[in-house]
Amino acid sequence: MKFVIGRNSLIWGLFGLWLGTVLLFWQFYKTESNQTFADAVASTSSSVVNIYTFSNQASPFRNGDQHTITNLGSGVIISKDGYILTNHHVIQGASEIILSLNDRRQARATLVGTDPASDLAVLKTDLDQLTPIKIGNSSTIRVGDQILAIGNPFGIGQTVTSGIVSAKGRDSIGLNPYENFIQTDAAINPGNSGGALIDLSGNLIGISSAIYTSSGGSQGIGFATPINDAIKIMDAIIKHGSVVRGYLGVQVQENNEQVAQALNLPSAKGLLVTSVTPYGPAEKAGMKAGDIIISIEKQSNLSAHNAQQLVSDLTPGERVTIKALRGRQSYITKALVERLPAIQQTNTP
Structure with a gap:
């Protein structure tokens, strides 16, 4: 009986040693494979x-x-x-x-x-045998995720650089009227514009757009348009020939304690209307400069950028409900959304 127990113990001990060795090699293999980006690049470069x-x-x-x-x-x-x-x-x-x-x-x-x-x-293009890229989900990426940028810097040919997601939702860069950039430290140089920003599975998460530089070359601050935004814009262009955006014709700035004290405003909340476009939807709805927007379509706590995005997503011809303050008197009005004029290139909701 003692011999049987000892033999079973030996068998189980050898099995445990074998299993541990297999797991150790598997962990080593995974670690080594994670140190190369070759698979992601190979599936994307075409x-x-x-x-x-x-x-x-x-x-x-x-x-x-x-x-x-x-x-x-x-x-x-x-x-x-x-x-x-x-x-x-x-x-x-x-x-x-x-x-x-x-x-x-x-x-x-x-x-x-x-x-x-x-x-x-x-x-x-009318070329056949094309290899479309795998579309990712830019809303699921996190700051700190590793990413790759693929493009044609300085015209020298296709080049891959690596980095991380440095920030999300950059919207005050001053490059475009509509900004929602992914920021990365992957090297993006002249010629990379329009190229791919991918995750380590080879999924497209952004379109490389611009760099912040004082020298003309990469300094570790690059910007890409999230693919979720880019696909919506692409679909609109294919369907309509251009992007149709809603427009109210007001310029706003974010309100806070300092602004409210300086301008003697009744509230430090909301968005301060700094100007109203003559004959625009907001003026037709009775809004004036100095009003404070409390909510748009029941959405409050809006930043100037979020308000712009909210209005641009509205369909021209629909009416939008706006709650606002004028002095200490609150009011509610409905504005008829118009289409953003083609020449409108300022940050106006």
């Missing part, structure tokens, strides 16, 4: 294109002769039927757009439409 644009402009030095200006950037293949996302500033003013794929194919692209307010543009 979906990122280099973009070269050409523009014929009259030369001021040659009696109106035409000369060609070349620009470069990047783009991301979104669908098998050839839709590509890039930045508006990459293709702005272009008379010809050339795509260069990772498999060395080249082709002309047509411009479907642009949205200067968010600095996004949609291109279309």
Whole structure:
């Protein structure tokens, strides 16, 4: 009996040693595999294109002769039927757009439409056998997540850089009227614009858009448009040719204790209306400069940016309920939302 118990103990001991060794090697394998980004890059690189644009402009030095200006950037293949996302500033003013794929194919692209307010543009190519990128969910990323940027910096060819998500929801950069940037320290240089920001599973989470720099090169502060926002804008451009945004015609600033004391306001809450566009929806609804907006469509505690986003998402033609203060008297009004004018490029809800 003692011999049987001893043999069983030995068997179980050897099994435990084997299992522990297997788990140790598995953990080592996972650790080693996490140290390379090769799989994410391999699954994504064919979906990122280099973009070269050409523009014929009259030369001021040659009696109106035409000369060609070349620009470069990047783009991301979104669908098998050839839709590509890039930045508006990459293709702005272009008379010809050339795509260069990772498999060395080249082709002309047509411009479907642009949205200067968010600095996004949609291109279309008739090439076949395209590899669309996997679309991620930018709302689930967290500050500190590792990410990769893929693009064509300085025109030297497709390049991959790595970094982390440094911040989310950057909206006061002053680059575009509509901002909601992902900030990253992955190197983004001239030519990266319109390229892909991906997670370590190869999912697209953003479109690289801009850098903050004093030297012209990367200084560890880059910005990308979240893919959730970019896809909505792309769908609108494909469907309507442009992005339709709601518009009320008011400029606001966030209220606080300091502002309220300085202006002798009755409340330190809400959004202070600094100006109202003549004949705009807000003026037609009776609003005036100096009013304090308490809520829009029952949504309170709004920042100036959130209010702008809320109004831009409204459908022109619908009525929006606004609760506000004028002096110490509260009032409720309904404004008829209009379409944001094409020339409107300021931060006005």
